[in-house]
Amino acid sequence: MTIRAVVFDFGGVLFDWSPHHLYRQLIPGDQERQWFLDDICTQAWNTEQDAGRTLAEATHSLIAAYPQHEALIRAYYERWHEMLRGPLAGGVAILEDLHEANVPLFGLTNWSAETFPYARANYPFLQYFRNIVVSGEVKLIKPDPAIYRVSLDQVRAHLPDIQPEEVVFIDDVAENANAATALGWRGIHHVSPEQTRRELQALGVSV
Template sequence: MTIRAVVFDFGGVLFDWSPHHLYRQLIADDRERQWFLDTICTQAWNTEQDAGRTLAEATRTLIAEHPQHEPLIQAYYDRWHEMLRGPLPEGVAILEALHEAKMPLFGLTNWSAETFPYARKHYPFLQYLRDIVVSGEVKLIKPDAAIYHVSLGQVRAHLPDIQPADVVFIDDVAGNVEAAMALGWQGIHHVSAERTRERLRELGVSF
């Protein structure tokens, strides 16, 4: 087995993103803040934007359902960049080491098409990736098999004869890794940078 390309997820691997980074400033009480993020601006609601729904439509419809929370709902995307605390240095170090070792690198992320340009503009390490599949742009989302087919097609545009088993996907969500492996990819569930480095070496990647 020879790994010929590495595909990175972003949130939890390369980026420290969490709504709590913003809402700690807006809702001081821990229980109240957790209730709001579990009940109003939920991860499932955010995922709809990652899948292609516009931020304007998402905000408008949620405010219509919960008008008493309008200022807090409006803040979610008005101040979205405050949820993106920055890079995760240990994850980025793996990316940089693989880049220096000349490994072809790609991205596969669940991310809104409207907010991703901010990350592309402000985080130069993304330039190490030859291509990136952004769920909001293709209107598909992990762990749907279709988005992995798009990603593999993108990899094959650079490495035409590559097979799924030649690709390793790194993601902090186990279900997303399992979906890739079900399609024949290699997979690493990212729980720590140290363990991910170890797994890459076990797969024969030298860096």
């Protein structure tokens, strides 16, 4: 079946985002920094904001639990933009090639509703997307099947008769790609731009 739309995850595919980019400046020691990000400002804590919790509430609750780390905790969102190093050239090149080929493009990202506007304002390639589903805006998060249904509804707003198997979803997290596959999409686990290109080509997508 012909692929009629491609949906992109953002972090790890199009964007180089990592708390380490900021905290290397604040906690020079590798072990101390890793401990802080594993035990205080954890990925699970950040995911709650991606799922819709406000940055203010998240910061307040964590400072209440770990007041001795207040300055480092506040830095997480006060200097969040320093975690976003920039675009990943290989992933963006795929996006641009698909755009040039007039393939309908959509986004599906786990991202805070409060920090995503920074990306919109600073990365023009996001204009290639016909729609972007941001987890923090819809208060659902991958790999919950419900957020994929929201995304498919947005795709169908542009391509009303499209079927799940005509949609490719690219994500650097295997669980998220597999969740799309389980719903009938063509999930691609993004491990490198070269591998993703090969998988798209195997599906008949010119890229």
